[in-house]
Amino acid sequence: MDKVSNVRVGPLPNDSPYMKPFRLYFKQNGKEKNWDLVKAHDSVAIITLNKTRNKLVVVKQFRPAVYYGQICDYLNSVGSEVDSEKVIEMFPPKNAITMELCAGIVDKDISLVEIAREELIEECGYDVPVNRIEEVIRFRSGVGTTGSLQVMYYCEVTDDDKINGAGGGVDDELIDVHELSIEEAKEMLKQGTEHTSPPGFLFGILWFLTNKAQNL
């Protein structure tokens, strides 16, 4: 997953299906203002507990955006003379592997909980009926950039729900499924730690520890 090479940066093509930037104009309290935005899909995420072992099921993947966040100051300092091999050596791509909740974008015309169910199959290999997936909370991610909705769910699975050969993502996705003990989850959230994970993951783990872990 972290065998990454040949890193280079180019302009955003006008026809990018993933990133549609624009400017929103408006008047606020009588004053003309504008805000630069990017359109992003809404998404779902699922806090997943495997009851067979009482372990949280999470996913790990190389995140180009996180990698760029780590290398951008260096890239800017060297200008156009980027030596990809040197970048890789100075900034090991494995440091841009994130730990996240099972999640996916809303790009189909089915219910949000159905999308959550499909992501549990595609990313983690567990097939459960939607009535076992409970909604936790809804919020807006990227309030300064995308403002897209994320719906967070909680689901308990067992090894009996596993589909042989499923999980790890679809198409070109390279997703590792990982299990996290409750002790590891607590340790992870200790004050002073640094994560490649997004805040929604940290919230999901802390929500689980607060609301579900006591009874295990």
Added chain:
Amino acid sequence: MDKVSNVRVGPLPNDSPYMKPFRLYFKQNGKEKNWDLVKAHDSVAIITLNKTRNKLVVVKQFRPAVYYGQICDYLNSVGSEVDSEKVIEMFPPKNAITMELCAGIVDKDISLVEIAREELIEECGYDVPVNRIEEVIRFRSGVGTTGSLQVMYYCEVTDDDKINGAGGGVDDELIDVHELSIEEAKEMLKQGTEHTSPPGFLFGILWFLTNKAQNL
């Protein structure tokens, strides 16, 4: 703050200082890939408790990105025939006012905790020395889009730290300072609720309730 009108959408100018989109190319496990990104500033956020009243100090502001997230399906459905007054009527801008932690972007060459200190003055009007601002956790926001770092702090303030006339943001910012009781904070995080807030805010509030609120 929610007196918003004349909403329209235009292309992103090439010289936007806030939004720099591009494409990152790389090879992963032998396969050529790319990912569309937008460069965003790193940021700091401060979980703030006013000890004089044992209330959390949070900020509220109209977020154009959240508003766009709410109206974009409608805008797309009507194409170029957007009637701004109708948009405002159908989607009241007050629904895009977010509740957030005091926060700010890293756009100065001073330490992160110094930036946190300045944001506490500018947004909330409290002036505290940096040794009263403790680091909580570091994570990456927008792992699919920006990958920028956010450092979260915790700070206890009192009414004696208040600077007369400070707070509410600088330049054109319209930021309302709001106080949240511990009961209100608990209520807010109840299962099944919907927020305009970002996940970092929800994590910060839950972290506070878990780690700091018991002793009050």
